[in-house]
Amino acid sequence: MKNHTKKYFERLYGEGQGARRPAIGGKALATDLGYPRQVVEAVPGALWEDFLPCGDVFPYVRPRDGDRVLNLGSGAGVDSLALRLAGGFRGGIVNADIVFSVLEKASRTVRQAFPGLRFDWICADGEELPFAPGAFRWVIVNGVLSLCPDKEKLASGLGRVLEEGGILAGADLCRKGPLPDYFREEPDAWAWCMTGALSRAELESLFHTAGFRGLEWISEPMDEFFDRVVFVYRKR
Numbered sequence: 370m371k372n373h374t375k376k377y378f379e380r381l382y383g384e385g386q387g388a389r390r391p392a393i394g395g396k397a398l399a400t401d402l403g404y405p406r407q408v409v410e411a412v413p414g415a416l417w418e419d420f421l422p423c424g425d426v427f428p429y430v431r432p433r434d435g436d437r438v439l440n441l442g443s444g445a446g447v448d449s450l451a452l453r454l455a456g457g458f459r460g461g462i463v464n465a466d467i468v469f470s471v472l473e474k475a476s477r478t479v480r481q482a483f484p485g486l487r488f489d490w491i492c493a494d495g496e497e498l499p500f501a502p503g504a505f506r507w508v509i510v511n512g513v514l515s516l517c518p519d520k521e522k523l524a525s526g527l528g529r530v531l532e533e534g535g536i537l538a539g540a541d542l543c544r545k546g547p548l549p550d551y552f553r554e555e556p557d558a559w560a561w562c563m564t565g566a567l568s569r570a571e572l573e574s575l576f577h578t579a580g581f582r583g584l585e586w587i588s589e590p591m592d593e594f595f596d597r598v599v600f601v602y603r604k605r
């Protein structure tokens with residue numbers, strides 16, 4: 370499943386050939402989700418093309434300048450830009466994604482549009498995080514948890530790379546109940562954050578077991594099967 374998801378995003382971020390895009394995206398989606406106006410207006414078009422979040426985590430990520438932030442499954446890195454442009458954050462931010470091409474394209478666009486504004490861009494699998502224990506004070510996971518087949522491995526890895534008291538802020542889809550078979554029969558539905566989505570109880574249990582304590586839970590109905598959720602956890 371991970372291979373299919375990776376290939377799906379490679380196609381989507383490439384020419385878009387053969388990968389079905391969400392009906393609403395870019396600035397319209399950012400505005401709908403409540404991204405700060407400053408961000409909506411400043412982000413270049415080339416980044417909006419690859420903007421695929423499940424929610425707006427910006428209000429819950431408040432790093433101080435000495436902190437380090439990991440944006441895992443960053444895609445084009447719009448959440449990281451929000452921290453710089455609207456949050457005024459000047460500390461270290463690592464944008465990590467399993468798809469190289471999106472990092473390559475986004476890093477080029479950011480360099481051209483915002484000379485002097487720096488991120489680290491790392492191609493990595495969230496289930497095999499290549500970072501030292503306690504390397505980050507903050508982790509963002511926007512639309513990534515549902516995509517990972519081994520969620521226990523992802524959650525324990527996030528617990529490892531966060532320092533004590535560090536904060537995980539995520540957004541995703543949550544399943545309201547059992548899903549009809551057609552989600553499993555449509556392989557792309559995994560890449561749409563649907564087939565691999567957890568219920569709220571499963572998500573809470575996953576992070577409690579991995580050593581996190583819940584801080585915030587914001588939920589909005591999306592359709593008959595899913596809620597859009599933003600969740601915030603602190604490493605105990």
Ligand SMILES: C[S@@+](CC[C@H](N)C(=O)[O-])C[C@H]1O[C@@H](n2cnc3c(N)ncnc32)[C@H](O)[C@@H]1O
Binds near residue numbers: 375420422467468494
């Ligand atoms: C739904 S998109 C969200 C992108 C971005 N967070 C945003 O808000 O635009 C999911 C992203 O996670 C990446 N991804 C999927 N599986 C991953 C994994 N195992 N490790 C790291 N990144 C992954 C995809 O390549 C894609 O860029």
